Amino acid sequence: MNFETETQISVSIENKLGQLAEISELLTENNIHIQAISTIGDEMRFICSKPDTALKVLKNLGYKTSQAEVFSIKLQDSQGRLSSIAQTLARSNINIDYVYATTTENKSSAKLILKVSNIPMARNILEQEDLGAA
Secondary structure, three states, X not given: OXXXXXXXXXXXXXXXXXXXXXXXXXXXXXXXXEEEEEEEOOEEEEXXXXXXXXXXXXXXXXXXXXXXXXEEEEEOOOOOHHHHHHHHHHHXXXXXXXXXXXXXXOXXXXXXXXXXXXXXXXXXXXXXXXXXXX
């Protein structure tokens, strides 16, 4: 299956030297694998192998954290694929709050991470349109 609902962790960070290094090392020390990441301004968002553990570790050290359900799509990288997905969701009145991308574990395809207004509906529509074909 090419669609998944995943838990995304968000961490408020300072835009200062070494902040990303500190958090990524903390996660590594706790055997937490970062599978996708996005940082902008004072926020770091990521998908990881152990979201509950990551939240606990970060909160225990005083980081302000939150979690959200996001929608991931595994697909072959091809020109226009994001456009097709975005247009299909827009026609169905499903808003994309943000998107970022990574590769799959075997590096053979891309993985889009989307924060959308309605995950079950987005999944259903994209499955019908066959837009998540890897």
